[in-house]
Amino acid sequence: MRKAPLYSRSSRPAAPAAGPAPATPAAPQTPAVPAAxxxxxxxxxxxxxxxxxxxxxxxxxxxxxxxGVLGLRPGQRVITQDDIDAAVRASLEKEPLPSAAAKAYETIAPSVVRVVGLPDDKDESAGDSDAEQQAMERSLGTGVVIVDNGTILTNLHVVANAKRIKVRFANGHESDAQMVGAQPENDLAVLRASSLPDDLEAATMRSTSDLRPGDHVVAVGHPFGIGPSTSYGVVSGLKREFRSEQGERTLSNLIQFDAAANPGNSGGPLVTMDGHVVGIVTAILNPSEQRTFIGIGFAVPIENAAAAAGMPPF
Structure with a gap:
């Protein structure tokens, strides 16, 4: 069906002065629009x-x-916001979206590495599995790639006494690594892997200036050698202090969090829901003799960690 022109005929020039032009009767079905x-x-x-x-x-x-539009569709009900909300709910029930924590883990996972500090320089691939077993008891940890040339952040206590350092990337690629930098006051070490996987991805780091207690975070690492594993929690506090059980040093300006962390998580990233690293997990507090998590973990802010790697502050 032809539609009436969507403009007014009143824009046409006026009739000559000799006399008014006769009015043209409007068709019965035509909407009330000025005809002349x-x-x-x-x-x-x-x-x-x-x-x-x-x-x-x-x-x-x-x-x-x-x-005219309403006349073309007689009796059709007007769609309301409740109708739209119901349709969205039905769609999500059929295909639920991944949680924010799951998306954060997927973002950071390619940049997380397993770090083992071996007590000697024997070739593990030659069959000396005892060396790694010993390392798992006292110097197994996690690291995060911050530059795609193989630069990795981890904790100093993971590799401090190691004669040899090995890293395993997310895709299974293994390599020796050397410690190229350290920041003892923040328990940080910088590693450089000797060989790299083809698809290596560096993590994105984010300033902690807008981090607040209650913000959701995930901790990713290899607790007790199991991993990569992720846990979910919130930032519990900022600018905390922690003194190690040995009393060797007091760490300050730490992020306190309650995402589960255990031995093996040391050196792993603390990540916001956008998948960006805001800290390096460094310690857990447990007054008992059991070195397990009771709800209080600490991470070094990424600003300190980036400085340890010689990177400019945010």
């Missing part, structure tokens, strides 16, 4: 104040168009 130049007072109004007349004409056209 307005006579008399309306014509004078149009010449003096065209704005109001255009507004009136536009309103009439809009009304006519709305009536």
């Amino acid at each position: 130049a307005p006579p008399g007072r309306l014509r004078r109004l149009a010449l003096r104040r065209p704005g109001p007349l255009w507004a009136l004409t536009g309103a009439l056209l809009a009304t006519a168009l709305m009536l």
Whole structure:
């Protein structure tokens, strides 16, 4: 069905002065739209104040168009916001979206590495599995790639006394690594892997300036050699201090969090829900002799960690 033109005929030139043009009768089904130049007072109004007349004409056209659309679909119910919400809920029930923690883990996982500090330089691949077993008892940890040339952040206590350092990347690629930097006051070490996987991805680091208690975070690592594993929690506090059981040093300006962390998580990333690293997991607090998690973990802010790697602050 042809539609009426969506413009007003009143914009056509006025009839010659010899006499008014005869009015053309409107078809019965045509919406009420001005059919010719307005006579008399309306014509004078149009010449003096065209704005109001255009507004009136536009309103009439809009009304006519709305009536035409409604007339094409008689009896159709108007869609409400409740209808839209119900449709979204039904779609999510069929195909639920991944949780924010799952998306954060997927983002950071390619950059997480397993770090083992071996007590001697024997070739593990030659069958000396006892060396790694010993390392798992006292110097197994985690690291995170911060530069795609193989630069890795981890904890100093993971590799401090190691004669040989081995790393295993997310895709299973293994390599020796050397310690190229350290920041003892923050228990940080910087490693450089000797060989790299082809698809190595560096993590994205994020400033902690807007981090607040209650913000959701995940900790990713290899607790007790199991991993990579992820745990979910919140930032419990900022600018905390922690003194190791041996009393060797006091760490300050730490992020306190309650995502589960255990031996083996040391050196792993503390990550926000956008998958960005805000800290390096470094310690857990447990007053008992059991070195297990009771809800209080600490991470070094990434600003300190980046400085250890010689990277400029945010």
